[in-house]
Amino acid sequence: MTGAVRAEMLTMIFDCLMNPAGPYQRHMVRAERVNHDSYGTPAAHFDRFFWIVRDVCRARVGAGWTPEMDTAWTEQIEAILTASR
């Protein structure tokens, strides 16, 4: 109701993406995937959240978004999602 959980989710995603996808991030995302199954959030929706954050950041950055940034975001998200399954 207050937006606190939404803020927590977004903060967690940025934390996962800005830190190397080490054991903590992989295990944490895997644990949240299981938690969200119990909330009724399908795994595909859970995963999609990461890509939506990338797409929104890309749109906000506009012309300043470089191919290198796109590659870095995509590789990091793929690494986290693949390792957390």
Ligand code: HEM
């Ligand atoms: C579309 C995708 C998602 C939906 C629909 C969703 C939905 C929800 C819901 C319904 C709750 C419970 C709220 C409550 O207890 O009041 C929740 C909590 C939470 N979500 Fe998400 N979520 C999504 C993706 C994610 C992702 C990708 C992450 C992080 C990697 C995340 C992290 C959290 C955290 C940290 C909480 C707090 C409670 C807990 O640890 O489970 N969520 N989410």
